Structures are given as C-alpha cells and as structure tokens.
Amino acid sequence: MSSYGERLAAVTAERGRLCVGIDPHRGVIEAWGHEYGLAGLEAVARGMVDALGDVVAVFKPQSAFFEAHGSAGVAVLERTIADARAAGALVIVDAKRGDIGSTMAAYADAYLADGSPLAGDALTVSPYLGFGSLQPALDLAHTTGRGLYVLARTSNPEGAGVQTAVGEDGRSVAQGIVDAATEANAESGQGAVGLVIGATREDAGCDVSRFNGSILAPGIGAQGGTIQSLAEIFGPATDRVLPSASREVLMRGPRRAELREAVARLNLR
C-alpha cells in the first residue's frame, strides 16, 4: 500500500497541482441550467468529474452542499467520490469534521476506512478540540494510506480570534497546529497530515518553513487568491501547496471546453 503522500506526489507530478473544489451551491446549479434540487446537484457534481476527471489531480467536494439535500444528497456525494477515484484523481472530502474519542473514530470510519462509501483519499478536519483529539483519524489514515488536512490558519477575518490566540508556550493556536502536524509526519514518515491555510491573505499567518506535508490553500480565483501570490504567502513551502479553486472553475460549466480551459489556466506544474 502506498501512503497518501506518495499517491499525492505521483498524481500531481502527472497532472499538476491544482485542486478543484466541487461546491454545488444554488447559484452554480442554476448557472448550469438546472433547478435547485437533487437532480441539479447530481448533474453539477458528477458533471464536473465527467468533464475534468482525466486532467485534475485532486477534487475537493464540499460536503455541506450535499448534506443540504439530506441523505439523498449524501448519496450523490458517494457517487461523486466514486467517479473521481475511478477517473484516477484523488479526492479530499471537505467536511471539517472534529470530535473526540469514539466519535472521532466514527468519523474516521466514515471518511478514511477502506470500503466506506464516503471515503475519499483525504478528509479535512477541525481541531477546536485540540490536535490530539484527531488521533483516531491519524491512526486510521496511517493504516489505510489516506490523508488528513487540519485547519490551521484560514483566510476569513473572523478566524483570527481563535487562530492567533497565544498559548502558554508562547505559540499561536495556528502555529501549535502546524508544529503538531509536522511532528506527526516526522514520526510516521507518511506525509499523511496536511494543513489548510488560506491563500487570500498577505502571508501564511504561521511559520510553515519546517512543515513536511501538503498544504491545501483554498481561495484561488473568485475569492481573490492568485497562483502568482502563492510564493509570497508560502515562501519556501510553496512547492508543498495544493492551490484550490472552486467557483472560478465551476461557473464555466457545463461547457466542457471552458471547464478544461479554466483548469489549464489555473494549474500549477
């Protein structure tokens, strides 16, 4: 079994480093010519994979937009994940799950276990309950060769109140997450633990110069981030960055050629 870090390196070497977010909100579904509802959700989500599955390295479906349609929407997420993996792309399920103990283990079972219909290749997780609370997910990710992306420093202005607060050891909350992730990767050697750091601020908001995993950087395109600014934000860690664009690509659909052109334009090799 290959590790998440190895699989990510292989697919991005071949296809480039752009991660395409699948965020089928009402505006996107309507822009694709569908009424807002389950059928429109499925047309957009699976249509994205159909149009781009052979050229995009990583898809990042956003679970919230599927959950908004109830369990039937979650079933569409399962089919979208299956399509993308069948097309040879990796899937980061963007669900920002986080809990403790047996509950965290259950989220791991859902998103990181072999054979689970909701399991992609990696999961975004939220560390409000502490980095250590994520341990059951780390353990399963290491066992199944999957990855985690832990929220560290996000681009929304309201994030600062929590993420820049300073702990007893003098480090910010975000830096504590970065350092704990670095340590977890050093121990496992798998590169299974990534970070989520927004690409729309002036700097990373934390020191990632020693970080040894993948950095998911949402916000490219419609949210104001640019591929050109990544080096300014991330410095020497730029070659670890997986820039992620959602609306900027999604709104070109359902026109296949335009979707592929947007990916070619934004891609990073």
Added chain:
Amino acid sequence: MSSYGERLAAVTAERGRLCVGIDPHRGVIEAWGHEYGLAGLEAVARGMVDALGDVVAVFKPQSAFFEAHGSAGVAVLERTIADARAAGALVIVDAKRGDIGSTMAAYADAYLADGSPLAGDALTVSPYLGFGSLQPALDLAHTTGRGLYVLARTSNPEGAGVQTAVGEDGRSVAQGIVDAATEANAESGQGAVGLVIGATREDAGCDVSRFNGSILAPGIGAQGGTIQSLAEIFGPATDRVLPSASREVLMRGPRRAELREAVARLNLR
C-alpha cells in the same frame, strides 16, 4: 412561531432537563443483541426513541455514528430525528459543523431549515473559524426558531491547547466564545445560542455567570460527570445546564424498563 429558548423551557419544565445522547457505536449495537451494521444502527437509534420518546426532553443523536454507515446511515439519522420530534421531544443534532460563508449557509440549510430531513431543533457547531463564521447559521436559527450549541470549553485534556489560548484582548478563546454567544442572545432575545461545556472537569473553565442561553454539558455518567457536581462546576448558571448522558443510558437497552429507570435516576428537575 416560538423560539428555541421558549420551546426548550416548555419541554424541560414538563419532562426534566436530562438530554439523552444517541451514540450507536459498535459496542452499543452489539450490547443490544445486533450485528454491527445498518439494521443494528436503526434498531438502536429508533429503539431509544421508541422506549424514551415520551419521557426525555431532549435527544442528542451523534451524527458521526450514522455517517460511519454512509448515506444509508444518514437516512437512519433522518428517521430518528423524525421519530423523536413526533414524540414531542426536542432534538439536538450533534454534528459539530463549522465552515465559512456559503458553506456555513449550506450546513444551516441542512440542519436548521424548515423541511430539511436532517433538521432537528438545534445543531452543535464548532468555532475554529471564529464565532463570526457561524453567522449564517445564527441567522437561519433565528428565522426558523431553532438553536445552536457552540463548542466553548470541552472536557478532553487535548482541548486546552486551543481553548485556553489567550487573544489580544486578554480573554481565552473559550471566554471569547462565551461572550460572543451572550451578546448574540442579548441582541436577538431568542436564547437561540447555547454553549457546549464539558461536565467532567472541576470547573467550567470559563466564566458563564452572565451567560443567557442554554449550556449543553456532555459527560454525565460513564464519562465521569455527575448530576451532583453540576452546581460546583457551573455555579449560578447551573439552572441553564442541560446535562447529557449517552452510554450510561444506552447500555441499559434494549430493556425498556431499565432504559426508563436510568433516565428517571439521572434526570434533573
């Protein structure tokens, strides 16, 4: 339409203040005499409501244990929510969702919108992205008379790293959440914003003396918290506390009389 605060006050006045967690993990499903799987999940989750729906004020199904069975498990969660509400109990969907902008709005649509099959009466949310990131959920909760429980200070030891870090204003992250929630309730007058604070530490870990909403306190019973210790932990805010027990009740099933006896013993009036 009545507000969440009004509905919670009415049902707890009638039935007492115990919140019963529905955490159908493998051990519980097997203890109820079922194989681990979808049928066992449904037997436990809906069996809990069947046995207790007329005596428990609030059920708190834990989404992770349903998601672990994929979208079919999420459909069981929908049926469990419907059963509980039909029995006159309130439902706090424990999913600890959190995101920003249109994504947070989509989670709100899933769990707080009228007519959504996943909507209970309240939702637990996680504020790593800042209290302000929850605004789309606050707005919808106020519109539909539903509630939010925001993670503030949890009982797991790893939680301290994030929750006790200190912001520029000299307050801890947890205190910042408490104060923002207090302000939101003062503005709306609805009591829609609650807090999640663990009941298994020596103190609340934050000052809740001015707090004006409901406090969900998980950890009663098997996790070590006791109803007797609530007054020590929460002081004058104790009458706002919704103590929550999961395993302590669940493991008495499927024996109906034992389940009802456990609720009667733990209940708080």
